[in-house]
Amino acid sequence: MKCAVRREETQCGGLETQCGGGDAVRGVEKQCGGGDTVWGGGDAVRGVGDAVRGGGDAVRGEETRCGGEETQCGGGDAVRGVGDAVRGEETQCRGLSVRGPAMPLRVQLGASVTLPCTVDTPIPLHELEVQWMREDSGSLVHLSLGGESRPESQSPAYSGRAEFFTEEISKGNFSLLLMNVTTEDKGMYKCVVHTEHESSETNVTIDTERLVVTGADVPVFAYAGEDVILNCSVDTHVPLRELEVEWMKTNEEIQVLLFMEGRYRPESQPERFRGRAEFFSEEIPKGNFSMKLRDVKPEDGGEFMCRVHTCAESISLYTYSANATTLLEISRFSTLQWILLITLPIIGLIIIMCIAKLCCKGKCSLLFHSI
Template identity: 55%
Template sequence: MKTSLVICFALSVSVLSNGLHVLGPSGPLAIQPGGSVMLSCYVQTPIPVEELEVEWRRTDSETIVHLFQDGESQPESQDQAYHDRAHFFIEDIARGNFSLLLTDVTTKDTGLYKCVVYRNQESNETLIEIKMSVYLTVSGGHVVSVYAGEDTTLNCSVHSHIPPEELEEVSWKKRKTDEDMVVFQFINGQTVPESIHEAYRDRVELFSREEIHKGNFSLRLKNIQIEDKGFYICEVFHEDLSANTTVEVQQLGFSSMHTGVLCFCILAFVLLPVLGYAAYTSIKNNKNTKSDLALQCTFVCCPTIALAVAFILWGVTEGFLAEVATCSALNLLRILSLLWVTSHFKTFPENIRRFIKKTAVSQGYALITAVIYSGLVVHNWHKYEAIQSTNDSFFMVLSWPSQLFLLLLLFFLSFHHKGSPNSAYACICINNLFRIFMIMTWYSLKSIANFFLGCILLLPLCWLGFQQGVPFLTWISVLCILEFLSTVISVYLHNELLEGDKERVALTCATTYLHILSLTACFKYLDHLCESNSISTRTWLVRGSNSNHDETQRMQGSNSNDTETEQSPGQLYTIVHMLGAVGLICVNSISLIAELILKTRNGERTLTDLRVILLPSECVFAICCLALAISAFWRKEKERLKKHINYWRHLCRRTQTSRDPPVENHELENPAVPASQQRS
């Protein structure tokens, strides 16, 4: 305000005076850094050059900006800060124009300037104010082409009359269809790390404070991932001003890890037809030589191991721990199941056959349980930390020790059995119960009815205690019904309690797979009971009247003479073997390749979890193995079961006959005597 009054006063004096009149701009001049400004200074009546002297100075420091004297410019008198920046138009002097062009202006050039014109002993001057204009611009928009795994820089330069440290907010965001993702925030001169999205934590940073002071807010993005592809916006806000620029990150190719994933998937594909044809020919010709046995093992192991390595490499770059561990474990554990159903199984050494039969189901159940629920531990640990910091849920804080105890007990029961089917099945039943109560502990129970439904999973374990007191066929039927009921309830509770959770689909598929393994272990347990004769034949039958004693003894004798030899696998085993060795490899590898290519093209995953494909396909294979276990059990015990079923039919007929009223026609009393003899 004072400066404006001074300028107005100077103009008034120059107008009212009768001598030399020097004119200038009517108001302040606004500039932007890096631009140019014309400082006007002129007279209406031209002055001869030999009588003229023009001096440009700053009023605050009396620094000489430019000096025209003795008919020419005097650069030696000029301050060094204005060298080659202050341009005087000598050719316009004859017209009375003494203006000065100031280029490459900075914030230091703001202030009050005066143009003093001397004519002989007479002089006059005009004042010009230069001030910084209110502006905010952002530059740096470009396209970044980078390979996955490398580092890159997203450029963003802020130009403003405001010092960069005083800007209200500078933020980097990734553009999304639903809501922009915060990549970095700089608010009131400080970075805000807690606002950064978890996908970018420890991977983004600004440059040094010196660069920020220059307005350089470029972002260094480390270890580029495929999902980092997309548009990034650098936004700057200060009061009513805002500006932004956009940087696009493109993917030009796979990283070395992605190339490795593709190579191992392709290797699995190449091995399938080569080894599969030879293995199928060997099975078809029923060859059991050592070379055929080695061929079967190679056919089962090599593609499966290659695919497991591909999933591990995928996890290093793009996947997450629970997904990668589950997918890799499923592929590796399938080797035991495939060896169990191969037609060459009987040609394995006795110790290897015993190991495969004891571990194919039980250890698979244990390992999958450990992998999946370990991921849940990590997930719920983060929830526990958040709740503990806010003190919102006292129950959740207290329940964490119980969760950890249940998890350790779950793992102990999963692995701690001596390989026998009875102890393995008992541990699996206990696991099924604990898994449900762990889910109830970690997530909201929602209703007391869910708790009582979970308690039903205890019934199969309790029913094992009635082995000696119930007829065998009844005991088997009830056990199978309870197992099926446990499966339905477990799947329902997972789907109900995990509503809205990102793990819902994967865990529901996982519990379905685990219960199929539980049913398979159940029939292996029953098979073991029959082979070991741990169930006496007398318990197969209800002790009836003396009239049934002879039939009972006859049935006992026939049962005791049954042989315990295994049946030939047959064509059904070959179909299941090829389904697991070829079909699942194709499904897994195609899913992984498609997900990798689509993520590279779109910049984000199409499927949030590959387990939703792998686990259902594994369930199909597990159901086929369960059908084989049921079939093997039926082939071994069908004679006993048929006799037991016939006994129950006979017993039901006798019961029905005893309940019927007596028949008046006595001709029917003795069905063993011919009707003609009765009439005579």
């Protein structure tokens, strides 16, 4: 006799799942993550007399994809029938999806970086365990149990340098802050999230970048009309063609010098600095981007900044910069001019006093007569 099978609807990650009928259920059509997947169940339901009995565990622990992550959809006797009707049990696919960054994280040596790791739906803390590990060595970077950090479990290399955002864990944010990044920190990390029923993970890659810019530690003094050198040294492993170096007069927001795409760009200079400000071209391959400023003028005084950018990536998220600032103080008079300015009035005063003394002795007329 014909067996009527009711169409069952369950939920998988918020999407509808339908099990269709007939005399026998040969497949389960499931919508999960936007695609249709059909599993052949063989003769999932076999007729025996007037009873239709589910063949044991008709659908047990099917592996599906929910939101891009592999999960386990709970099994048991998913379809079980007795009598002329097959009753379907409603099941729940919990679908844990852990998200990380789409691209590697580039960070300067000595800086701090946040390694993202989140889930869409917060997880009850009593069943939560989060592990941050090195993919290559398996070293435990940090551990959180029940929403609490366990620093005592950290690898010594990360003790005191890696920490969770504790107040964010209950919101499903398991990101990790890594401080004072070293060359040894470069590589792949994984954030593994465990619950009572399932686990999932995401990978995060760190690329280190060295970019250190140093300049003068004290103000630079110069006299009007002299030449002066403002120091700027760049320590980096980035190729010259991927560096952009500019000297700026910061108090006026004027670009004085520019090095870009492997060469000096004099056309970018404003008229007042054209022909007066220049790099030491032979020193650039050594990382020396010091600027020579000729014939300094009183208006040249102020703050200058040597600003360095990396241009290895077209996306600004992966562009880094560093700078060094130098204060240039200009005196309107040279040392000789100051000496003359001070001594001439004194010499003049002495001459006047001598004349006055001679006049007092009655020799003024004789003096002027001889003149």
